Amino acid sequence: MTTDFLIVGAGYAGSVCARVLADAGKTVHLIDKRPHIGGNAYDERDAHGVLIHPYGPHIFHTNAKKVIEFLSRFTTWRFYEHRVLAQVGEQLLPIPINRTTINQLYGLSLSEDEVQGYLETVREPRDPLQTSEDVVLNSVGRDLCDKFFRGYTRKQWGLDLSQLSAGVAARIPTRSNDDDRYFADTYQFMPADGYTAMFERMLDHPGITVRTGVDFKDVRGDFPGSHILYTGPIDAYFDHCYGPLPYRSLRFDHQHLPDTEHYQPVGTVNYPNDHDYTRITEFKHLTGEQHPGTSIVREFPQAEGDPYYPVPRPENEALFKRYAALAEAAQGVTFVGRLAQYRYYNMDQIVAAALKTAQDLLDGSPAAAA
Numbered sequence: 518m519t520t521d522f523l524i525v526g527a528g529y530a531g532s533v534c535a536r537v538l539a540d541a542g543k544t545v546h547l548i549d550k551r552p553h554i555g556g557n558a559y560d561e562r563d564a565h566g567v568l569i570h571p572y573g574p575h576i577f578h579t580n581a582k583k584v585i586e587f588l589s590r591f592t593t594w595r596f597y598e599h600r601v602l603a604q605v606g607e608q609l610l611p612i613p614i615n616r617t618t619i620n621q622l623y624g625l626s627l628s629e630d631e632v633q634g635y636l637e638t639v640r641e642p643r644d645p646l647q648t649s650e651d652v653v654l655n656s657v658g659r660d661l662c663d664k665f666f667r668g669y670t671r672k673q674w675g676l677d678l679s680q681l682s683a684g685v686a687a688r689i690p691t692r693s694n695d696d697d698r699y700f701a702d703t704y705q706f707m708p709a710d711g712y713t714a715m716f717e718r719m720l721d722h723p724g725i726t727v728r729t730g731v732d733f734k735d736v737r738g739d740f741p742g743s744h745i746l747y748t749g750p751i752d753a754y755f756d757h758c759y760g761p762l763p764y765r766s767l768r769f770d771h772q773h774l775p776d777t778e779h780y781q782p783v784g785t786v787n788y789p790n791d792h793d794y795t796r797i798t799e800f801k802h803l804t805g806e807q808h809p810g811t812s813i814v815r816e817f818p819q820a821e822g823d824p825y826y827p828v829p830r831p832e833n834e835a836l837f838k839r840y841a842a843l844a845e846a847a848q849g850v851t852f853v854g855r856l857a858q859y860r861y862y863n864m865d866q867i868v869a870a871a872l873k874t875a876q877d878l879l880d881g882s883p884a885a886a887a
């Protein structure tokens with residue numbers, strides 16, 4: 518088949534690149550082995566008509582103006598600030614830890630300054646901050662670490678905080694004020710008609726051909742002369758020649774509750790210490806939809822299954838570097854995306870990476886995974 522680009526994966530990485538390349542006059546053939554576009558951000562209506570995220574809750578947030586501007590070509594937005602409570606004992610407490618968390622947990626009534634002073638007395642200073650345990654102990658000390666982070670992390674990753682790179686726990690800030698938003702970014706919105714509708718518009722271009730239900734391994738040889746843009750797991754592209762890169766998987770247990778206005782007070786409730794699942798998300802909070810019932814999802818982390826998260830720790834980074842060296846040496850192929858770059862990237866970071874990769878390709882300096 519003749520096309521300028523064969524793009525593998527119709528998630529953010531593949532779809533953003535497809536659109537930028539097509540806008541520049543290139544022809545693009547975009548495949549995904551799943552039966553739909555959107556990658557892990559795909560959303561759809563469940564059997565009861567509620568808009569859900571089959572691959573777990575996706576909340577859009579960014580500080581990058583160019584990212585929101587690019588996506589705004591394909592969607593309008595609904596203002597939404599995500600809030601999360603953690604069940605600790607009998608209490609539901611704000612996470613990230615803030616003034617309310619500390620006052621309610623310990624039965625105190627500290628001011629903002631006093632919370633800062635309290636954290637100074639309980640934190641265990643660490644330098645350098647190498648592991649996620651260092652990060653959490655350094656900011657909130659052992660008791661809060663054990664109540665909010667250690668159990669959740671053990672469930673989510675199958676590892677102790679001390680076995681994970683600092684960046685994992687560093688995603689969660691600590692606050693001494695009453696700000697109870699999960700994210701502090703400038704732009705916090707959900708696509709008004711959902712993610713899938715946004716992807717449909719992004720890919721609606723005469724230069725783009727989309728084929729779902731097609732695995733790269735079955736069509737690998739069918740595009741001689743096309744540049745390949747690969748967004749799947751990098752180790753799979755190289756037939757796992759150095760052994761498998763660890764990716765963490767999840768099982769999603771979706772449930773619809775009829776005649777229930779709301780199941781829980783906020784979008785997500787985390788369960789750091791109880792149950793086998795990490796969190797429950799109720800989609801109506803995210804989408805603002807009206808429906809007599811409500812739909813929720815429980816996330817059960819597991820080792821086997823579809824790859825969802827790279828596992829940030831030094832030995833995995835070292836293995837990734839070996840694959841990245843192969844990627845750099847490979848001719849006619851470019852790697853971009855959360856699985857291809859083995860980076861714990863949010864949606865907006867993938868959009869930014871894809872915008873840059875596509876522009877580099879157009880400028881004639883193909884970027885490889887790095």
Ligand code: FAD
Pocket residue numbers: 525526527528529530531548549550551555556557558572573574575576577578731732733734748749750767825826853854855856862863864865867
């Ligand atoms: P993906 O979306 O994984 O797309 C890659 C695509 O490649 C897949 O569709 C896959 O089927 C396809 N593919 C792989 N191999 C092949 C092959 N051999 N042949 C054909 N197709 C192939 N980010 C946020 O910003 N906010 C959030 O709230 C958020 N929540 C998340 C919750 C969960 C549970 C998870 C797992 C991730 C979350 N993310 C969130 C991160 C977000 O999902 C990613 O940043 C983003 O979807 C990555 O896009 P991508 O294109 O790199 O990868």
Ligand code: UDP
Pocket residue numbers: 603612665666667669670673685686688689787789
């Ligand atoms: N985390 C935790 N307790 C919480 C929330 C997060 O221990 O209540 C830790 C855990 O290791 C998790 C990481 O912080 O994997 C990042 O959390 P985030 O909510 O960003 O994870 P994601 O939404 O990407 O699954």
